[in-house]
Amino acid sequence: MSGVTLKGVRKNYGSVTALEELDLDIEEGEFITLLGPSGCGKTTTLRLIAGFIEPTRGQIFLGDDDVTALPPQHREIGMVFQDYALFPHLTIRDNIGFALKERRVPNEQINARVTEMLDLVRLPGIEDRYPAELSGGQAQRIAVARAVAHPPRVLLMDEPLGALDLKLRETMQIELRRIQQELQITTVFVTHDQTEAMNMSDRIAVMNHGRLVQTGSAEDIYNRPSSRFVADFVGRINLFDASISDAGADADANMATVTLAGDAVVRVPNPSGISGDGACVAVRPEHLRISNAQLEYDTVNKISGRVIQKVFSGNFISVFVDTGGEKPALIEDRPENVAVEVGQEVTLWWHIDRGILLTD
Numbered sequence: 001m002s003g004v005t006l007k008g009v010r011k012n013y014g015s016v017t018a019l020e021e022l023d024l025d026i027e028e029g030e031f032i033t034l035l036g037p038s039g040c041g042k043t044t045t046l047r048l049i050a051g052f053i054e055p056t057r058g059q060i061f062l063g064d065d066d067v068t069a070l071p072p073q074h075r076e077i078g079m080v081f082q083d084y085a086l087f088p089h090l091t092i093r094d095n096i097g098f099a100l101k102e103r104r105v106p107n108e109q110i111n112a113r114v115t116e117m118l119d120l121v122r123l124p125g126i127e128d129r130y131p132a133e134l135s136g137g138q139a140q141r142i143a144v145a146r147a148v149a150h151p152p153r154v155l156l157m158d159e160p161l162g163a164l165d166l167k168l169r170e171t172m173q174i175e176l177r178r179i180q181q182e183l184q185i186t187t188v189f190v191t192h193d194q195t196e197a198m199n200m201s202d203r204i205a206v207m208n209h210g211r212l213v214q215t216g217s218a219e220d221i222y223n224r225p226s227s228r229f230v231a232d233f234v235g236r237i238n239l240f241d242a243s244i245s246d247a248g249a250d251a252d253a254n255m256a257t258v259t260l261a262g263d264a265v266v267r268v269p270n271p272s273g274i275s276g277d278g279a280c281v282a283v284r285p286e287h288l289r290i291s292n293a294q295l296e297y298d299t300v301n302k303i304s305g306r307v308i309q310k311v312f313s314g315n316f317i318s319v320f321v322d323t324g325g326e327k328p329a330l331i332e333d334r335p336e337n338v339a340v341e342v343g344q345e346v347t348l349w350w351h352i353d354r355g356i357l358l359t360d
């Protein structure tokens with residue numbers, strides 16, 4: 001098993017730049033997810049690590065070995081795709097044992113390993129079935145078993161749960177994570193589903209337009225997004241356009257004073273000293289509080305608006321409030337905490353530490 005290092009990797013397809021420049025260190029045994037919108041370069045990154053394509057510039061290392069020019073069959077990489085890619089004419093035993101047979105491992109050892117792998121993916125006793133006789137979730141477990149039967153240095157997974165329905169997807173997220181942890185295998189996982197990325201990963205690498213825009217734990221990315229793009233892409237969030245009247249760098253412990261649409265003046269932490277135009281204040285919906293407008297609050301961060309919609313989702317209620325901005329503000333809270341009606345004038349407020357000042 002190995003870590004993976006991408007150094008200054010760029011990939012052009014003719015005039016299309018799929019990856020601008022990628023620097024990424026993946027630790028041995030780490031589960032990292034590449035997350036980003038369609039076309040941002042996730043699959044290209046995976047294909048470069050696998051060796052199916054060559055970088056236009058830069059180097060790729062598995063552990064300390066520079067594999068940039070090494071053909072895929074010599075990289076010892078396991079791959080799992082969305083469409084399972086099992087061999088339909090081979091039994092489950094022969095699918096899982098395929099790489100071992102190619103390496104001329106004796107049949108007895110192959111059979112023992114197949115049994116071990118079927119136990120690992122919790123499908124014992126199905127050696128003699130064919131892929132067509134499996135459900136989608138079972139087929140994907142077999143695809144994982146096949147990818148790790150001859151232990152690879154790195155496991156690459158490209159949207160492996162994309163074809164499954166939501167419930168099965170959630171179960172398989174837990175299963176894949178368990179298997180990865182049991183084997184302690186370095187894993188690079190690709191998805192455009194941010195919940196999936198947060199559920200499974202040690203670290204998430206958010207990509208946009210062929211670049212890495214932020215790398216960190218799910219908590220880092222969710223609570224401390226580094227840009228408007230990351231904040232908006234990962235989870236639901238309110239982005240209030242803001243004009244900075246005082247960046248707060250010298251005067252007051254890095255606390256900026258900004259004016260929002262509708263002329264509300266609020267204060268927001270500004271540890272990185274953001275100034276100039278194009279800023280916004282980001283507040284997660286669960287950190288916005290909503291109250292009857294008549295109540296007086298001793299808080300600096302409040303804005304007024306009118307409730308335009310309430311949506312009951314079981315364990316929480318989403319309230320949409322027109323605050324004069326381009327998009328309505330969204331508040332999520334437990335149903336018993338929300339005592340407002342559609343059409344009502346309300347005050348929204350948040351704890352000063354819950355606001356995040358961002359630029360693009």
Ligand code: ATP
Pocket residue numbers: 013016017018036037038039040041042043044045192
């Ligand atoms: P998706 O989530 O839709 O799979 P992705 O993030 O995996 O997207 P990539 O498949 O890596 O994105 O593609 C990145 C960019 O490179 C896109 O603009 C895509 O159109 C382009 N691209 C990918 N493969 C090729 C190719 N073989 N020839 C030309 N352009 C390509």
